[in-house]
Amino acid sequence: MYVSALAGTGAAVGGAAAAPGVGTGVSLALSAGEALSSLELSTLFALSVAEIHGIPLDELERRRTIVMGILLGRSGSATIARVAERTGQHWGRQIVAKVPVETLRQINGILGKHFVTKYGTKQGIIVLGRMVPFGVGLVIGGGANAALAALTVGASHRAFGPSPTTWPTPGASAGR
Numbered sequence: 799m800y801v802s803a804l805a806g807t808g809a810a811v812g813g814a815a816a817a818p819g820v821g822t823g824v825s826l827a828l829s830a831g832e833a834l835s836s837l838e839l840s841t842l843f844a845l846s847v848a849e850i851h852g853i854p855l856d857e858l859e860r861r862r863t864i865v866m867g868i869l870l871g872r873s874g875s876a877t878i879a880r881v882a883e884r885t886g887q888h889w890g891r892q893i894v895a896k897v898p899v900e901t902l903r904q905i906n907g908i909l910g911k912h913f914v915t916k917y918g919t920k921q922g923i924i925v926l927g928r929m930v931p932f933g934v935g936l937v938i939g940g941g942a943n944a945a946l947a948a949l950t951v952g953a954s955h956r957a958f959g960p961s962p963t964t965w966p967t968p969g970a971s972a973g974r
Contacts (some may be wrong), residue, residue, distance in 0.1 A: 803839060
């Protein structure tokens with residue numbers, strides 16, 4: 799559902815560039831708004847996956863680490879493992895839930911710089927692609943968003959592993 803939602807919003811905004819009377823300014827404004835909504839939807843997805851796996855989300859630094867680590871993909875995972883001085887197949891379970899908050903602050907400082915550069919660059923390229931007229935922007939916007947969403951889903955699988963067979967009891971997250 800997440801991949802479909804992201805692809806749909808990208809295609810819708812890309813398709814708007816093909817509509818008669820829609821200028822470059824309107825297309826840019828729509829694309830900027832869509833980039834922010836994509837970030838919000840991706841954040842919700844990452845935190846939802848963590849919640850399903852019983853990872854405590856009550857601390858801001860843990861939420862930041864999860865979101866940036868997943869949205870940065872492999873480079874986020876590598877940074878988390880290096881700074882936390884721990885390795886593991888599923889860093890979301892093994893590292894984020896057990897690492898002290900001060901270490902998470904260090905991780906987030908490093909991830910934050912990479913996040914702005916990497917995520918901003920990807921979104922900038924997609925914004926320009928959506929502005930292509932004649933319906934091509936629709937294909938670029940939808941396809942690019944679907945590809946980014948698929949990468950995010952893959953990163954969440956690497957971070958947390960397979961989905962649990964049972965849902966955690968509300969208020970009884972792992973690590974508490």
